[in-house]
Amino acid sequence: MSSFREQMRGFPSWQMAVICMIRFSEPIAFTSLFPYVYFMVRDFHITKDPSQISKYTGLIAASFAISQFSCCIHWGRLSDRIGRKPVLIIGLCGSASCLLAFGFANNFYIALIARGLAGALNGNVAVIQTTVGEIVKERKHQALAFAMIPFFWNVGCVIGPLIGGSKYLTRPRMDKEDTVVFASSSFYESFITKHPYALSNVVVSSLLLVSATSGFLFLEETHAEAKTKYDIGLAIGDSIRGFLGFKIPKRAWEATNSPTRNIETSPLNNERSNTYAAGLGYEEADQSVSPSGSLSKTSVKSEKPMSLWTALRNRDIFTHKVLGTGLAYFVIVFHTLVHAEFIPVFLAGSFQRDHLSFPWHIKGGLSWQTQDIGNLLSTTGFVGCFMVIVIYPIMDRHIRTISGFRLACLMFPIAYFVVPYIIFTTPGYNPALPSWVYKTLLYSSSMVEIIGSSLAFPQITILVYRATKPKHRGLINSTIMSANSFARFMAPVIWGSLTSFFDERGMAQIPWNILALVGAFSVYLSFKMDEYSEDVENGEEGV
Structure with missing residues (x-):
């Protein structure tokens, strides 16, 4: 226990708590749509063919992703100019x-359009990772700090579907079943009848605004230059904390002398201030330590920055190691998003007994309601939290990162392949089987997938980090985040079209079979990779 206390000494708990609150609210916003988006598209009456609904739900998901892909790097570069906090x-x-x-x-x-704007206005994914790297100033705190981000993502994935699937907050217009008599006034009934999907979004938006307010008041700017500017929000927050009895540190803008930097407390990823322009050829001014201990610049930028396209073709930056781990990351983002987006579509699709014939003919889905879908997604999200906070640290201590990553990837093909065939175990198709059989199989399949993704993502993040030269991590991190956003755009567009095409022809199992092959491809990539040392600078080894 003493060693743990020693390891935790100096951990920036307050700032990490604020960052985690910001991170926690975003998956709630992302996953709260899953339980009801199928019904929302259906109620828009944009198509009379139920098999086409999945195509339109895919377009909604894709609009968010392509906008985020287009704007992610620009938000990162803006954070280099005005700071991370704004x-x-x-x-x-x-x-x-x-x-x-x-x-x-x-x-x-x-x-x-609303989902497209949501993607364009939010570039927080990469900025949060950069901010955490700048908050954590000692290497002994790195593992815990970066593990907290996926953990709170999974916590958000528990709460989001519960909000979106709540019968008190979401009520599809065509859903005539399970009518509930509320004790509230008629205003509530008239409001939710007129706007059946608004109330859950009001709740989630309120959580986002609470997170934004917390960030405005209590988040310290981490950018090396921007943190020296007066921050009115932090000043108000300091007053609140001071009133409550907290000790307030002296802020950078209160210093009377010119800013200096302590070598031993500079951020982990401050080799190039972790800017998004780092890696494009900018050479920082050479610095030397003066007798007083401050850093003085002895030269200015010595090299003209290369273009982004030139950097992408530079094999000294994007080495075989980086490309191999980056491709594996891309593939995993692709197929896990397909599962997350289209398992609710399969659950919500109408059950069509006359179009089912084992094993070749499947059409429709399980006719689940929003609350049932939300319960499934929240349960699997809870399992994801357990894996990140309990199982992953144990694995990390006992097996190599690459071995754990390979084990996680092996779970995906199994989880994807069995999904469509579960429909043949429902009482509607086979009355001899009780309903708990197919529900157990469905929950088990979803849990296998969430176990795989909960273990795979923190490990591939570490593998990418270790495969990257320190001086290029800013560029490579933002590039991989943009590539992953592109995967999130491609996945729903491709799978929405595939699902509609094959479902219309009574072969709804084919997209899931293809997805299992994509999962198998990630297994192949994992065995082509190796575990690289973050301290080794050479990057000419193969994947």
Whole structure:
């Protein structure tokens, strides 16, 4: 226990708590849509063919992803100019506004535009990772700090579907079953009848605004230059904390002398201030330590920055190791997003007994309601939290990162392949089987997938980090995040079309079989990779 206390000494708990609150609210916003988006598209009456609904739900998901892909690097570069904190707050407020527009949308095109704007206004994914790297100033705190980010993502994935699937907050217009008599006034009934998907978005938007307010008041700027500027939000927050009896540190803008930097407390990833422009050829000014201990610059930028396209073709930056781990990351993002987006579509699709014939003919889905879908997604999210906080640290201590990653990847093909065939175990198809059989199989399949993804993502993040030269990590991190956003755009577009095409022809199992092959490809990539040392600079080894 003493060694643990020693390891935790100096951990920036307060700042990490604020960052985790920001991170925690975003998966709630992302996953709260899953339980009801199928019904929302259906209620827009954009198509009369139920098999085409999945195509339109895919377009809604894709509009968010392509906008985020297009704007992610630009938000990162803006954070280099104005600081991390303003960009994070803009992202939260933008998401809240767009969620409200989405919830009150009365046709498909408004919903599509709202999701597109939500992606364009939020570049927080990469900025949060950069901020954590700048907050954590000692290497002994690195593992815990970076493990907290996926953990709180999984916590958000528990709460989001519960909000979106709540029968008190979401009520599809065509859902006539399970009518509940509420003790509230008629205003509630008239409101939720007129805007059946708005109330859950009001709740989630409120959470985002609470996170934005917390960030405005209590998040310290981490950018080397921006943190020296007066921060009115932090000043108000310091007053609140001081009133409550907390000790307030002296802020950078209160210093009377010119800013100096302590070598031993500089951030982990401050080799190039972890800017998004790092890696494009900018050479920082050479620095030397003066007798007083401060750092003085002895030269200015010595090299003209290369273009982004030139950097992408530079094999000294994007080595075989980086490309191999980056491709594996891309593939995993692709197939896990397909599962997350389209398992609710399969669950919500109408059960069509006349179009089922084992094993070749499957059409429709399981006719689940929003609350049932939300319960499944929340349960699997809880399992994900358990894996990240309990199982992953044990694995990390006893097996190599690459071995754990390979083990996680092996779970995906199994989980994907069995999904469509579970429909043949329902009482509607086989009356001899009780309903708990197919529900157990469905929950088990979803849990296998969430176990795989909960273990795979922190490990591939570490593998990418170790495969990257320290001086290029800023560029490579933002590039991989953009590539992953592109995967999130491609996945719903491709799978929405595939699902509609094959479902219309009574072969709804084919997209899931293909997805299992994509999962198997990630297994192949994992065995082509190796575990690289973060301290080794050479990057000419193969994947």
